[in-house]
Amino acid sequence: MALRDFKLPDPGEGLTEADIVTWHVAVGDTVKVNDVVVEVETAKSLVELPVPFAGTVAALHVAEGDTVEVGTPIITVDDGVGGAAAPAAPAAEPAVSSAEAPPPAAEPEIAEGLIGGTTSTGRTAVLVGYGVKQTEAVRRPRKGAAAAPESTTGSPEAPPAVPESTGRPVEGHPAAARALAKPPVRKLAKDLGVDLQSVTPTGDGGIVTRADVEAAASGASTAPAAARPAPAQGERETRVPVKGVRKMTAQAMVGSAFTAPHVTEWVTVDVTATMDLVEKLKQDREFRDVKVTPLLVLAKAMCLAVRRNPDINASWDEAAQEIVLKHYVNLGIAAATPRGLVVPNVKDADRMSMRELADAIAALTATAREGRTPPADMAGGTITITNVGVFGIDAGTPILNPGEAAILAFGTVTRRPWVVGTGADERIEPRWVTTLALSFDHRLVDGELGSRYLADVAAILGDPSRALVWG
Template identity: 55%
Template sequence: MIKEFRLPDLGEGLTESEILSWKVGVGDTVTLNQVIAEVETAKAVVELPSPFAGVIRELHEQPGTIVEVGKPIVSFEVADDAGTPPSASGDTAAGVREAEEGEAPKRQPNLVGYGAVIESSGRPTRRPRNFAAPVVEPVQTRPVVEPVETQPVETQFAETTPGERPRSTPPVRKLAKDLGVDLAAVTGTGPSGLITREDVQSYLEGTPTEAPGADQPVPDSRETGAGERETRTPIKGVRKFTAAAMVESAFTAPHVTEFLTVDVTPSMELLARLKGSREFSALKLTPLTLAAKAVLIALRRNPALNARWDEANQEIVTFNYVNLGIAAATPRGLTVPNIKDADAMSLAQLAEALTALTETARAGKTTPADLSGGTVSITNIGVFGIDAGTPILNPGEAAILAIGTVRTMPWEYRGEVALRQIMTLSLSFDHRLVDGEQGSRFLADVGAILAEPGMVLAMV
């Protein structure tokens, strides 16, 4: 029988994801939980495991397509209830009957998005999804020819059938829309008739294009030509999510930013001693490590900054734990993964968690769960040589601290001018739930700890 796999919600109410690549092709036999695709949500790149064991019969979406949650993305031929294995010849009659009669299919075990339904054995069922199920169109029977050789994913979707929109990539479709070009009138010269940027521009200029010969390299539609004066990049994925979140935060929470410049020479001396100790010798210790620990200690004395404004219930929610967000610049854009229960960690544990968090973020392996549930954040602009800034709050959080670079500067020290190591702290907070006094006391506490780590003994 034929089973459709619909795109699941991959994390806390996300409504769409982009198909980055297929790891399988039509005719491939897959096992349960085998990775079949890589998709990008607004927060992270996720590997999608197969919910069924069977044969791939149809890939409904091509790479580069943004798909709404709940829409079919792949169809499998799986064994029926009687145990009949999938047909290698591609007989889809069972799947057609199931769709026409409207029978609810019994779901098989899987990892993502869909759980088990109630069966006669009385086993529990997962609650229904919140999104409305798409209308299922009647399935038309057509013979499926067993492929002798699996076609590469990149070319499986290139051919255009009558009534189907011309094949092109999202950037090319955006370019055509901006220029007012109907892609149906453009002849594609890319692989298997794929329409490229050059095809669109040639059509607009009235210059015919020729398909590349066997001895010609195929032009990459993603490359920018030498004569182009601008490059257009689709707004999607993390960049789209970040932009929407920052706009929402900036125009929802009244931001206040305060600055404090601190002599952190004692902290830098402590850092050097810790690196030479046996307990910390194998750990990566940076100014961020000490600043993060200082923030966690200061939050105990100033819990108002570890809170959230609940507009719907007209409540201020104060957290009794700290999920510490760390802003991370990645090739996919800015992300803010957080360290769960960071307040319960020792300095060594915090150092290990920070190292793991940054390495995972740079590798693009941060999960949606790691990006959710933060309570307060730090952004380390010092790594870029920046002294101070006005950071925007991570949505749902009351405060974010930016730590600047550590500079050797002339500074007043014990009544004289001396070269000292100086850092500027920039604290933004939500003035709806954090008063100026509370924000100032928190920033002063963080500064006091970094200026003299021994002050911790008087604070805890």
């Protein structure tokens, strides 16, 4: 036989490590070329990795939950070829000539932070001629097992699973088969104290859904959902490992806060006209099947205001001592997800119609909440919105994403008494009001530019008809 090791590749953007989330195979399983064998979490995304050769799984070298460096062997496959064991197969032999190879992805403006990362010159592809998979995986039947998907039981012929106390599968001790579920659903099950192995799946391919977990929780326990399980009696502290997105976010925010001199300005604005526009768009046939919110109008307003104040859409190149002006708007939308805060961006948002922008934002946020934002969607942002209003917050002082000159916090929209009219017509009426807070890098954005940009955004929200003039 020939044993071939599959090493953890760089899933994208020069990342150096990843966390093992879910194994989709166990020792003894048969795999084909390009079969998804494991799901890993990087600092930027959840990624499914296909195996570059076929055969029988001989060993899993790391356990779910382990943090593994790129280049570390994670699985060994017996390809069934007779003779002595073959040397470990490289994870990235080029399958095409340099002339046929696709051009490399554009480098992000800054190599560190939430929307950054350098591309390692030694980075290798996951599979010959292929990249990582972002699609949903379905576990294939074990060798000798029934055709139905395995969700709660392992192969009867497999050796006993490694004891729970160690948690690390090794050759001869495969990882126990686990119920199929997406990471957010696994987290929900953990928070509710539900054993996924005991849940009957109703999703396609035997996948446990959120509804399945909630149903199991309501039948097995009356404990309310919480951010994390309640501490044991007498326990005074809980330690949570800093990994993945949260680790990268922390590094990025510290780097940004102590590199770029932040300035924050606020403006409170009557957005009644924007709320009226939102209601009209909801009734418009063109927007019937898309979610229309004030955030959509704000996104469009920010793109229009960039046209009038192009220097706000820039970055600081410390090495070259240059200001880099961007002639495109990659609009970041901060999204709170089960994995932490991520900021994917809408590419060329300034070139989109309102409907196109609505579709792009909806797709971006949905993918982010599922934890499947590819690294490319989080690289290259030029300006960002953080919508703190969804949490009932009026305003804040947001920290810049590395490589960007400005970030705007959108506060909650509430009914407030407001003075309208002038002179003899002046009166107090209930109006829809919000607060906008703009943080900017004072190295390249002075107070005048920052104030003009914020005032322009506020003017459009106060009277969206200005967009017809400015656009």
